[in-house]
Structures are given as structure tokens and as C-alpha cells.
Amino acid sequence: MNATSDSSQLATYQLKDPQKLTTPCLLVYPELIASNLQEMLRLAGGAQRLRPHVKTHKTSQIIRMELEAGITKHKCATLGEALMLARAGAADVLIAYPQVGPSMGLLVDLLQRFPETRFSVTVDDLSNAQQLEQCFSDRKAQIDVMLDMDSGMHRTGIAPGPLAVELYAFLSQSESLHAAGLHVYDGQNHQPSRIEREAAVAALMQPVLRFVRELLAAGYSVPALVCGGTPTFPVFANFKCEDLPLSIELSPGTCVLSDFNYGRDYQDMSGIQNAAVLMTRVISKPEAGRVTVDLGHKAVSPDQPAGHRCHFLWPADVKEVGHSEEHLVLETSQAEQLSVGDVLYALPAHICPTVALHSHLQVVRQGDVCDSWPVDARDRVYSGF
Template sequence: MITQFIISNGDKIPSPALIFNEQAIKSNISKAIETAGGPTRLRPHVKTHKTREIVKMQQESGISKFKCATIAEAEMLGLCGAEDVLLAYPLVGPNVDRFIELVKSFTETEFSVVAESRRGAELLSAAAADSGVEIPVYLDLDPGLHRTGIEPGNSAIELYKYISKLPYLKAAGIHCYDGHIHQSELSVRAAAANECYQASLSVQHKIEESGMKAENLVIGGTPAFQIYAQFPDVQLSPGTCFLNDWDYAKNYKDMQFDFAAVVLTRVISVHPEQSCFTIDTGCKAIASDPDSARGLILELPDAQPLYQNEEHWVFKLITNELPEEGQILHVLPTHICPTSALYSQAHIINSKGDWYTNWKIEARNRRLSI
């Protein structure tokens, strides 16, 4: 059992429930700042927690730049008074106009966005021109994930030049997300991350050699965070590490972040003849990706998941005594980011192990006010 989730008054919490350990989050923020070499190099992604309270904790630690994936997350950051927010997601359809409204609504925050094509840049330029606002735009590179972005090379350089010439757009730098880099072995991961960095750096240098500025390079997520931190000329955008999860713990043993989030669950049925038991954490209470086990029961790590339905999760256990009906257990999610989004609030425990308040998972909603 991980001691930071021994909750003195856990019997008062209805299950299933999302639990955040406040002290562990503070520790992870400090570790991220130490890894980066200072708060000014960090541009943490808020998709993992989606809460104002963690943003405020990061701001109090000297972090002023943030990254997000939705208009709602960007608006939440605006409500927190964030100085610099990068919406690292291609905008199409009504989201273009929503972004413009966001820029106009929070004038103390500099909002920027990414573009991966001429068409996308033209849509941003036209909307910005109609409203008379200037938008900083990052060139979105695809280093091998093939999800969004343009591959490094001459086409990327030409697109950056095109962005810089469009009315009401300001070419602000390069964004590169390396979601394909998830090798467990540190040396293999480091080699892949270095290749990604060199490709991004090459594009940046060629842009600057042509007479344009591309001073900002935002790169990576959590798996290669400590690797990119060795390069002094980049902004680092980890996200998962602030809460951590079972997938990262078992695959990236070189990273020493604390577990700061679990799902509190209860045993609702026991079947001794089948050596099985059922908990109340169904697929509506924990992320169903990736395809492997969706979480680890901290008290019963040998319990093997059999199947999961909307409100039930059935396990087989042959190495220990079966838990009792009504017993509280704690599940460490395999993927914490979408797990957080399944809850309207997180129950917060302090350094004494007391549940003392709740935090709203505000940006789980697709729309706040904009």
C-alpha cells in the first residue's frame, strides 16, 4: 500500500471517487522545476488535471507559461490569470471564432496557437483580421507520431515563412510533440528524443538563417522530459508527471515522480468459490485506454482483472485472501489524464491523510463560457 493514500476519513467518501494527494502534487511540481533547471523553462500541459488549483500551485512556484489542448482548458488558464498560454491543437470550424473570442476576453493573457498547413493558417488569419487582433502562431512539427503537424524539412520552413507573411499572424516559434517516444529503456528513449530535438533544431536554424525569428522551441511531453531538459534552448511541456500514473511508473522507472492520484473504490461482491471479487470502478470511472490493464489495485497488486462493465470490475485473486464486501481499495489508474476527465471533482487529502476539500475538474467540460 502506498502510504500517501491512507485516508483517515476515507469511509466518508462515496465511491468510486477521484483522490488527489496535495502534498504529492507539490512535490512533483518541485521535482519538475528541479529537472528543468528553473520554472521559466517549463510550459506544463494542463490536460492531465484540468483544475485551477494545480495551475495556481504551479504559478506560486514561478511557472508562468502553460500548454493546453482545448478552448475550455485555455479559458480556465485565462481565469487563473496565466501570462502565456499555447493552445497546441489545430483549430477548425467554430473553434477558430471561439479562440478569437478567448483572445479578446482575456487581454492580460497572451494566447498562441499551432498551425500545420496553409489552410489552417489562412483560417486563423482571416478570423484575426475580422476582429483586429494579432495571433502568435507556432509551426506544429510532426517528428514521427503522424497525428498532427508537418514533417520537418523544406515544406515546414516554407510554411513558417507563409505564416509570417499572413495578416494579423505573428510567427512565434516551433512546437514539437513526440508522442511516439515511449521506449522503456532510457538510452533508447534518449536516442529517439535526441533525433527529435535535432530535427526540430535544424528547422529552427534554417528559419533563422533565412532572416526570420523562431526563438521559441516547445518540445516533448513527460517520457522524454528529463532528456530535453539537458538542452538549454527549449521550453519543456510535461503534463502527466504532476499526477503520475501506473503506465508511466512501470514503463519509465528512471522517472522519480510521486503518485498523486488514485481512484477510491469499494468491494461490492465476493465469490469465494470462483476466487473472484467485484469493485465499483467500472469503465465509467477509470480510463479504458491503453488496451492493457486499466489500473493496479494498490492493496492487492496480484489481483488479475477478468472483465469490466459500466459500473463493475471483476478480478480474480488466488495468491491472497479475498477482500471483504464493503472494503475500501485504491486503484492506481494506468492512464490518469482521461481518468481525471471522468470526474466532476477530486477529493483532496492533505499531508496528514485527511480528506478536507474538493477541487472542481473544471476543464473536463468542452465549454466553460466561450
């Protein structure tokens, strides 16, 4: 990203009257979100193939935009996100996360409170599936369950093989659980090269499709595969397995809002635009060449390495030299031009955990702040619905 594109980005994102907002805050641009949703639909080849993850934004108002764009399928990680989706009227919600302890009962509560929504969930462990079956059976509830495959990330999921067949058989024969296909997330794939990502997806899908054929041959139903995150979204979108009677659903998350790292790394998704920008102010000029802004790591996620948590739209040569809870210390040749109180704009390196640090998103249209959207699913669910 060069200086020219940054200065045109500054024109896109800056507020006409920044004095209306306290800082730090997170600005979102509905026109750019709408454009990203259209680009996602275009890449997916239609709404029936798209199941975006809500973890990136956790915001009902953005779910409404997804629904208005014709998106009916959604993916989430937490029960708080699932609750938000159901409240917003989502028809089909995949909770791509194992349910443990009291979450199983809360999941039944959720289903019973929102009977119009189809919920599904993932499992990767037989004893966990047996407990889920027991819980749902006790409550006379039923749910679709996807088998979570380990495609090489080794974070969750079960590798194709006899144990995976045994677990899928259990789901298929269970009273309360219904085998609904496979969940194939590949967070290990973040190669900037499109060709390398394509090769990685082709390689990981070989054992997965062999496993699908084995399940089909054994008489089990495998109606759908939910595949990939944002980096491999366009790759899975072009992946062909037309000989198999199943649908591939794509579950990107980050590209709804996008962020600096994704824009930098995945230039094959150049149609996706940054739709969220951090606004911050200079709060101190502690020494020559240095300014401190109010963008601490309670306002921009520190999950990325220190020194690489933001990308300032201006000045071009900003270096992050210190980060604490409420302070980000910067060095720049432009420090002398800056005064305490001046406003700066920065793209977050990673938007998803950054959104979760804010209670509200400040909504900008044509340079004006026109609304403030609560980040509804920021809070976890601790008790019944």
C-alpha cells in the first residue's frame, strides 16, 4: 500500500467534524460494508453458497444488512453470537464450536426460544457427542450436527479415518442429533500467494473428499460441507467436486469489515474494502520525533506482534514503539506537525478482536457520524435465555 493510496484512503475515511466524537473509537462505513457483502456474494456465486461468520462484527445492525443482501445462512462461535443472530431473524445459524458443560443446556434453551431458526452445531469427539445426545434427548430437543474435520490446523476437529467414521455413524444413528455434513476450517492457510493457497486447499480436500465418499458408500447422508475462512474463501468458491451430491458453503468472516493485514496479504480479494477504521487523538508529545495517541491495547487488539497492530493512514512513516492499555507511542518524522488533540486515523491490523474491545461502532455516511451501533454479541452468555 503506497503513500498515494493511503492519502486517497484518508479522504475516504476522515470525518467532516471529528470534534463530535471522543476517542479512541471505531468507525464503520455502511456503504463499504454493503459493497463487501455484494463482493462476497459475487465471489461465492450466490447467497445459497455463503455462510459468513459473525465473529468479526458481533453487531445486529450488520446482520440486518446481511439479511437485506439476501444472506440466510450464518456461522458463529459463541452462544452470545447465536442469540444475536436469532434475535435479528437469521433463518440458519451454525455454531461452529463444541458445546461443553452448561452450554449444552443453554443451547437447548436457545432452540426452544427461537423455533423459527434452524440451529446446527459442530462436534469432534464421541463422548462429547454422547453427552450432547443425552442432553437433547432428556429435553426432547433435536439438532443438526456437523462433524468438525481437522484439515491440518490441529486446533479442533477430527482427522478423516475410522474414529471419524464411528463418530459420523453415531450422529447418523442418534435420536436427537442429525448428521448434517462436515465443517472444514483451515486456519493454517494464510499464504499470500493465491497459487500456494490453491495447492494447500487441493491437498487438504483430498482426504476430506475420500472420507465423504466413504461415508456416502456406507449409506450416510452428507448434505453439506462448510469450508474455509476469509483467506481461502475465493479458493473454495472455485473448488469443484461436482461428482458429489453435496453443497459447499463458504464461511469467511473478516472480509465483511476487512482490515490492514487481510488487505495487504490477500490481493486476490482486491474487491474487498476496509470498512472499519480507528479514530484516535494525539494526547502527548513526550519528546522530539514522538507522539502518543489514545489507542491503547484496550482499544486495538494486541494479538498481533508489538509494533504491528495498526496502519496509520497518515503520517506514512509512523512506527509503533510502545503500547500499553490506554497509550500507543509513535515515532514519525511528522511529529513536529502534530499537536495534542489532533485526530489520526488507523486501520487495525486485525479487526475481529478489535471490534470486541468496543461497546459501539460509530457509523459514518458521507463523512458524518449518523448513528452508533451496539456490538451486541460482545458479551458472553453466562445463564439462561
